[in-house]
Amino acid sequence: MSSSARLSHPRLVLATRNAHKVTELQAILTDAGIEPELVGADAYPDIPDVKETGVTFAENALLKAHTLAQATGVPAVADDSGLCVDVLGGAPGIFSARWAGRHGDDKANLDLLLAQLADIDAAHRGAHFACAAALALPDGTERVTEGRLRGTLRHAPSGTGGFGYDPILQPDGDTRTCAELSPEEKNAISHRGLAFRALAAEIRELLG
Template sequence: MAAAPRLVLATRNEHKVVELRRLLAPHVPGLAEGDVVSVAGAVAAGLPDPGEVAETGVTFAENALLKARAVAAATGLPAVADDSGLCVAVLGGAPGVFSALWAGRHGDDAANLRLLLAQLADVPDAHRAAWFECAAALSGPGVEETVTSGTLHGRLARQPRGDGGFGYDPVLVPDGDVRTCAELTPDEKDAISHRGQAVRALVATLAPLLARGPETGR
């Protein structure tokens, strides 16, 4: 019988689950795949489904906390949620918290990219500064509620490049590089990414939580 999860990532995006597990693994010896699961993984393990959480916050931190609290309340387990997006200088920081909905349908990466690049088609290279921003929140029973953040600055390419990553990764070229985030290796991306920064800031809290065996003595 599989062991129960110990931490739920408040997302149904399996890309994020893989990425966050990879970030945690070096700090938690023996971390098993089933220790940290997505909402779908938690439901598959027999825990209640929190449903879709309305992201009504106006900042990444507010939305991350809303999701972490809702998932922790539903599952009874500590939960980590992140909220992240692309902020473009000439758009006044937009798409920002609306990044996943920019083209009108949640999570349609291709449509979001097409719309953004069309909106910036006439913007010269010198004014295409942008940054990824992420807030990560931990909430739940037996833990101190914590919010951390990370930022990755760069500039926008004129066409998507690269097959790695997801979201707006194919169009953001990090400062100091000529490749987009989607052209970086997973290790290279983890080392500089906004999500990597935010999660690493939570490691000191998460590592003891995940290393501690559950009541069964595991």
């Protein structure tokens, strides 16, 4: 990519309307020595949310990133993540946010999963959080990176931090759940943090 192309798109848009996620990515990029003008999807209010029709985290992340890049004309970043349980063959996976049937109902999703695993002992409760982070340029160029946080599922929720399945995943090497970690501790090991830190290198390579 030429230097003129690098300079023509100083803005980077993240496929989220969550200000916390924008701040999180900004911090990761700053740590990597990259400081584009980072905005969320709410900077383009006329763009509709993208239906996640992919069958993998990477496909969904790329779908969102490409759609946003084409609609806005600037480089776009997106991610998709979820919980993958060994004994369930990797489920809930891409259906994590709507495992109980309604998108974003964290309590219902968690309660259903715990009920499904009620008779499974600790030795077989292995699971991991997975995240795919994608960068798409308006010209179709794309990059994808992935991160995982491996752990064991508790039989009951513990902790008030985080969201989703955080109260039941105990990271390997720790005695606490993700919901009991401080934000700094969680960010240092999280699947999203790992994926986005890896993507930062790709962003630096393509955008300068």
